[in-house]
Amino acid sequence: MGAKKTPARMCVGCREMKPKNTLIRIVKTPEGDIKTDPTGKLNGRGAYICKASECLKRAQKSGALSRAFGTAIPEEIFTQLEKELSDGGQ
Numbered sequence: 001m002g003a004k005k006t007p008a009r010m011c012v013g014c015r016e017m018k019p020k021n022t023l024i025r026i027v028k029t030p031e032g033d034i035k036t037d038p039t040g041k042l043n044g045r046g047a048y049i050c051k052a053s054e055c056l057k058r059a060q061k062s063g064a065l066s067r068a069f070g071t072a073i074p075e076e077i078f079t080q081l082e083k084e085l086s087d088g089g090q
């Protein structure tokens with residue numbers, strides 16, 4: 001029953017379920033650091049966002065990421081995410 005299907009995750013910007021591989025993962029490490037996780041391999045609690053600056057802005061404005069992690073998100077994380085968006089997720 002679709003075992004090979006890409007799992008869906010919710011974007012913190014538009015709150016839509018999307019295939020995991022179309023989203024960028026953001027992670028809170030066990031040390032409490034917030035990092036972007038383009039490889040999806042870092043340990044910690046993850047949140048996902050579409051590769052769309054619209055969703056990024058929405059998540060920043062609504063504070064959805066801070067809520068997801070229970071901590072403030074450093075400005076540079078958003079800067080870094082924007083960079084990753086313009087790089088096409090490389």
Ligand SMILES: [Zn+2]
Nearest residue numbers: 011014050055
């Ligand atoms: Zn989205």
